[in-house]
Amino acid sequence: MAQAASSQEQLPPxxxxxxxxxxxxxxxxxxxxPANAYSVPEGSPSIxxxxxxxxxxxxxxxEQNTETKNDLSALKKLRFSGYxxxxxxxxxxxxxxxxxxxxxxxxxxxxxxxxxxxxxxxFMLQIDAVPAGVTLRDAEATLFIPGTKQxxxxxxxxxxxxxxxEGPQSSSDREFPExxxxxxNMLPSERDRGAKVNGRYKFLRVSAGVFDGAGTDSGTTQxxxxxxxxxxxxxxxxxxxxxxxSGWYGQDLGKLPTxxxxxxxxxSRLGADLQAxxxxxxLGGTSLKGEFIAGRTYGAANNATHLDVPAHGWYxxxxxxxxxxxxxxxxxxxxxxxxxxxxxxxGDMPGADNAVDTLGVVVQHHFGENLKVSATYELPxxxxxAQASDPKDNLFTLxxxxxx
Amino acid sequence: MKKTLRSSLVALGLTLLPLAAQAGxxxxxxxxxxxxxxxxxxxxxxxxxxxxxxxxxxxxSGTGLAALQNGTTDIAxxxxxxxxxxxxxxxxxxNTPPTQFSVAKDGVTFYVNEANKVDTLTVEQLKAIYLGDTxxxxxxxxxxxxxxxxxxxxxxxxxxxxxxxxxxGDDFASAAQTLPGTAxxxxxxxxxxxxxxxxxxxxxxxxxxxxxxxxxxxFAPTAENVKSGKYPLSRDLFFYLxxxxxxxxKAFIDFALSAEGQAIVTQVGYFPVK
Numbered sequence: 096m097a098q099a100a101s102s103q104e105q106l107p108p109x110x111x112x113x114x115x116x117x118x119x120x121x122x123x124x125x126x127x128x129p130a131n132a133y134s135v136p137e138g139s140p141s142i143x144x145x146x147x148x149x150x151x152x153x154x155x156x157x158e159q160n161t162e163t164k165n166d167l168s169a170l171k172k173l174r175f176s177g178y179x180x181x182x183x184x185x186x187x188x189x190x191x192x193x194x195x196x197x198x199x200x201x202x203x204x205x206x207x208x209x210x211x212x213x214x215x216x217x218f219m220l221q222i223d224a225v226p227a228g229v230t231l232r233d234a235e236a237t238l239f240i241p242g243t244k245q246x247x248x249x250x251x252x253x254x255x256x257x258x259x260x261e262g263p264q265s266s267s268d269r270e271f272p273e274x275x276x277x278x279x280n281m282l283p284s285e286r287d288r289g290a291k292v293n294g295r296y297k298f299l300r301v302s303a304g305v306f307d308g309a310g311t312d313s314g315t316t317q318x319x320x321x322x323x324x325x326x327x328x329x330x331x332x333x334x335x336x337x338x339x340x341s342g343w344y345g346q347d348l349g350k351l352p353t354x355x356x357x358x359x360x361x362x363s364r365l366g367a368d369l370q371a372x373x374x375x376x377x378l379g380g381t382s383l384k385g386e387f388i389a390g391r392t393y394g395a396a397n398n399a400t401h402l403d404v405p406a407h408g409w410y411x412x413x414x415x416x417x418x419x420x421x422x423x424x425x426x427x428x429x430x431x432x433x434x435x436x437x438x439x440x441x442g443d444m445p446g447a448d449n450a451v452d453t454l455g456v457v458v459q460h461h462f463g464e465n466l467k468v469s470a471t472y473e474l475p476x477x478x479x480x481a482q483a484s485d486p487k488d489n490l491f492t493l494x495x496x497x498x499x
Numbered sequence: 500m501k502k503t504l505r506s507s508l509v510a511l512g513l514t515l516l517p518l519a520a521q522a523g524x525x526x527x528x529x530x531x532x533x534x535x536x537x538x539x540x541x542x543x544x545x546x547x548x549x550x551x552x553x554x555x556x557x558x559x560s561g562t563g564l565a566a567l568q569n570g571t572t573d574i575a576x577x578x579x580x581x582x583x584x585x586x587x588x589x590x591x592x593x594n595t596p597p598t599q600f601s602v603a604k605d606g607v608t609f610y611v612n613e614a615n616k617v618d619t620l621t622v623e624q625l626k627a628i629y630l631g632d633t634x635x636x637x638x639x640x641x642x643x644x645x646x647x648x649x650x651x652x653x654x655x656x657x658x659x660x661x662x663x664x665x666x667x668g669d670d671f672a673s674a675a676q677t678l679p680g681t682a683x684x685x686x687x688x689x690x691x692x693x694x695x696x697x698x699x700x701x702x703x704x705x706x707x708x709x710x711x712x713x714x715x716x717x718f719a720p721t722a723e724n725v726k727s728g729k730y731p732l733s734r735d736l737f738f739y740l741x742x743x744x745x746x747x748x749k750a751f752i753d754f755a756l757s758a759e760g761q762a763i764v765t766q767v768g769y770f771p772v773k
Contacts, residue, residue: 214670242667244668268591295583335596377745379594379595380741416595419570422594464568464569
């Protein structure tokens with residue numbers, strides 16, 4: 096537009112032979128550039144120069160965009176995740192007078208995890224923020240052994256014990272609100288400070304390490320003895336079926352009533368786990384999982400509550416997906432707190448070390464990818480003798496889990 | 500109280516009963532390398548089955564596999580094999596192992612500008628270039644000019660394939676510029692005379708494809724070389740499902756693997772699996 100206006104202004108006079116009307120503007124209207132026309136002053140850059148300048152500007156923007164993308168690419172290695180498990184729980188009164196039991200809201204878990212994964216190293220920190228306080232759950236420094244494509248790694252810090260299936264499994268993935276009774280007793284807090292090697296080769300899975308042994312629920316931030324515990328699992332994963340055997344050997348210092356001084360007692364576990372996945376029901380996938388653990392010296396609070404006591408237990412879990420968003424699960428678990436010891440009675444209450452079986456049912460629904468709601472009903476059945484009766488301790492849990 | 504709880508559980512169970520999946524619509528999401536191929540399949544399939552609707556979108560293999568996990572796609576397209584962590588997440592969520600279908604073959608092609616006199620490189624030379632150890636074309640028989648690296652975003656299956664197969668798991672040089680699709684890489688290389696990039700064969704138009712030297716022979720990413728396995732950078736292109744296929748999803752996969760579907764693979768520029 097600007098070019099047209101200026102060329103008309105500078106139009107040379109026509110040759111005499113040409114008809115004047117063809118080039119001369121009408122005499123009544125003086126030649127004016129249109130109101131919206133640009134005027135190009137003398138010495139201004141040409142169109143080509145301006146195009147070239149614009150191209151450079153675009154290239155500059157492209158470079159800035161690339162730089163930004165490169166910066167963002169580095170940030171992609173940093174990942175934040177977490178979940179909150181909020182609950183309403185109802186436990187029936189222990190007897191007909193209405194004593195005992197509860198009806199309460201709780202925040203069971205409030206996890207926030209930061210993971211930075213590079214080619215050779217991984218940083219992982221997880222905290223748990225709940226009404227009782229904020230605690231450190233995991234603090235892991237991992238080295239991926241070079242040349243192994245991150246299939247072999249060494250981790251030091253505070254981490255989960257490499258034992259069994261349900262212990263290391265994330266609570267956000269589990270169908271039931273809590274782990275089975277045997278796992279809660281044999282692997283209290285599931286975590287400890289130590290170092291472990293993690294390896295994968297084709298279908299084989301190996302994880303083993305050296306740990307303080309007392310766990311993070313021991314109430315101390317440092318181990319109370321020099322004895323280290325060796326814990327590991329050798330497993331396999333064939334997609335539709337997976338499993339493994341786990342072992343734990345260590346010692347715990349403690350004093351039984353018969354001891355004059357503290358002495359080292361064996362702390363050991365043996366476990367086997369199996370998970371099978373089927374796609375036979377048209378409604379959705381089906382899984383059957385089971386685990387058996389037997390061990391000696393167990394329990395929270397310095398592991399001294401059941402010093403040198405042998406115990407065992409197992410669970411069986413059946414999960415049926417119904418479509419994309421729903422699932423139903425049934426779990427039966429049993430735990431004998433003292434192998435070979437006969438069940439006892441304390442008046443009309445069962446003895447503290449009587450075996451307990453628990454039947455649980457859970458229905459869960461996913462609202463999109465971030466929210467899961469589950470309703471669980473659990474019926475603990477404590478074995479009884481004589482006049483003792485099974486306590487009324489059935490538990491209903493309604494849980495909302497938000498995860499990102 | 501027990502009765503109340505029982506009634507509550509039954510009511511909740513009934514409320515949470517699953518909604519039947521929308522019949523007649525199949526969503527396909529993932530690998531940008533496979534988008535054109537899947538769109539062609541979808542067009543041909545819908546022409547034969549007018550009541551069916553196939554929705555195809557890209558975003559990268561990682562995005563498609565995440566969508567499969569989140570339940571927002573029926574089929575995930577991926578130009579790399581599913582990672583163990585992704586597989587474990589799917590299995591934990593849906594209680595069944597995912598199903599994998601190899602639906603086509605592709606040769607990952609390295610492109611240079613048409614003006615570049617280099618036309619053959621070894622995998623080792625490519626590795627040195629993309630790790631940043633070789634910075635001049637002169638070192639590999641070209642002009643005395645700096646090498647300009649173009650790469651893909653890390654959600655891309657092609658990125659993962661090159662990282663694993665060419666770089667041996669090491670990280671790309673920081674100088675490599677990441678671009679949001681193979682078409683963008685091709686475009687950039689066609690404009691930058693010292694550029695090098697990579698992508699699927701289907702996009703390799705208007706620029707020069709490098710031959711890959713193995714031993715004393717150099718192999719171009721041709722159909723014969725990819726199918727025979729002589730071309731060192733060939734790979735499978737996959738469809739992933741949460742479980743075994745059924746209904747509309749099965750019908751679409753059957754079509755993709757049929758003679759007609761595999762003919763489309765060839766038309767688009769990839770290589771059939773059958």
